[in-house]
Amino acid sequence: MTIQDRRNRDRLSQRQLITSTARALAGREGWDAVTTRRLAAEIEYSQPVIYKHFSSLDDIADAVALDGFGELAAALAEARRAAAPGDDVRAVAHRYAAFASDAPAVYDAMFSRSTRLRFGPGSPTTPSAAFAELRAAVAPHAGEADAETLTEVLWAGLHGLVVLLRSGRLRPGHDTARIDLLVGRLLP
Template identity: 70%
Template sequence: MTIEDRRARDRATRRRLITSTARTVAEREGWDAVTTRRLSAEIEYSQPVIYKHFASLDEIADAVALEGFAELAAGLHEARTTVAPGDAPIAVARRYAAFATDAPAVYEAMFGRATRLRFGNGSAPAPSSAFAELRAVLEPRAGHDDVELLTETFWAGLHGLVVLQRGARLRPDLQEARIDLLVEKIVPAGLGGDRRR
């Protein structure tokens, strides 16, 4: 291994430590608790070292969001590909909701905080890969419908349910029933080209 390779590996290791520590603090205490002073104390790096790897706290949150999108995409892919095709939409929808519940600070970094990540134009690979998994489960059912629009609507429905549930705005015991209803209404088994408009 060359010196430059070792330096690159060390930089990547430090970046991962910073983002994982920010994520841990945010999950435990919320994003307001994530400061460079706090990260510095937690990982025993000076604040200048943290700024050497990330220009701002927003950049750290964006890095956490990108990790979250990659994890979400992997989870959705597993949910989609390990069940019968007819069961894939509900499996994917439930996995999406479980991800948001299990990692609320990461989900907030992905969707609730101001970000420089760009959505909807394919330029951000991690968000695009999560969207692609949702699209893949809907495409066989889209028929003549616009699969991108169908996927955006499905994603928006899931996101809305997750956010309202997390904010205690919905009855907690009905989350699974709401997800089932969303899937049934947006992607019923017969959805496709014969649907009358």
């Protein structure tokens, strides 16, 4: 291994440490607790080390979001592949909601915080991969409807349910029924 290879490996390791620490801190205390001073103290590096890797806290949150989109894409793919025939959309929809519930700080970085990440044509492949997994489940059931639009509506409906539930605006204990109703009405 060359010195440059080791330096690159160390740089990547530091970047990952910063990202994972920010994610853990946001998970425990919320995104307002994530500051460069706090991160530096948590990882036992100076603030300039953080700024060597990220130009701002928004860049750190975007890195957490990109990791989250990769994890969401993998979770949705697994749910789609494991689903019984004809139950793939329902399985993916439930896995989407479970992801949001299991990793609320990551979900916030992905969808609630201001971001410079772009979606749609020309966006980074990771966010697009998560949407592609939703679309892969929806497309076989779209019939004459535009699969892309149908996927966007499913995504919007799931996101709305997740946000309303997390904010305490929906009755607890009816999550499964709501998702089943959404999927059943959208893709009868």
